[in-house]
Amino acid sequence: MGRTLVIIKPDAVERHLIGEIIKRFETAGFIVDGIKMLRLRPEDARRFYAVHEGKPFLNELCEYMSSGPIVPMIIKSDGETFARVRKFIGATDPAKAEPGTIRRDLAINMTKNSVHASDSSENAEIEIKFFFG
Numbered sequence: 001m002g003r004t005l006v007i008i009k010p011d012a013v014e015r016h017l018i019g020e021i022i023k024r025f026e027t028a029g030f031i032v033d034g035i036k037m038l039r040l041r042p043e044d045a046r047r048f049y050a051v052h053e054g055k056p057f058l059n060e061l062c063e064y065m066s067s068g069p070i071v072p073m074i075i076k077s078d079g080e081t082f083a084r085v086r087k088f089i090g091a092t093d094p095a096k097a098e099p100g101t102i103r104r105d106l107a108i109n110m111t112k113n114s115v116h117a118s119d120s121s122e123n124a125e126i127e128i129k130f131f132f133g
């Protein structure tokens with residue numbers, strides 16, 4: 001089985017959507033293999049999003065990701081889990097996400113897009129280590 005990291009972001013936690021999001025993953029056959037709730041300090045968010053260093057949205061992103069509690073989860077499935085999960089959650093911009101995806105149905109905008117998911121199996125392992133050691 002492959003695994004990836006998913007984060008339920010502050011906008012979804014604040015709107016009481018933790019259960020809804022986990023239910024969607026479990027109903028689709030994904031397995032939750034690790035979960036915790038925590039609040040990042042801005043410098044931790046910056047470390048987590050180091051690949052986006054230099055991007056115009058980085059400051060807003062880090063401020064937002066440290067604005068409230070988040071729920072990182074290890075998600076497992078058969079096959080290429082990172083790719084399956086990214087398709088399942090929908091495009092980064094909720095307005096462009098496929099109907100029926102988490103981001104299309106629940107997200108607010110490009111920053112407050114409710115969930116994060118690793119973009120490769122290599123990054124999945126790095127990101128899992130970041131939160132779960």
Ligand code: CMP
Pocket residue numbers: 057061092110111112113115116117
């Ligand atoms: P995420 O999957 O967490 O990875 C990086 C995040 O940056 C992304 O989701 C968005 O929430 C945020 N972001 C904000 N603006 C942009 C943008 N223009 N392009 C990509 N990501 C963006």
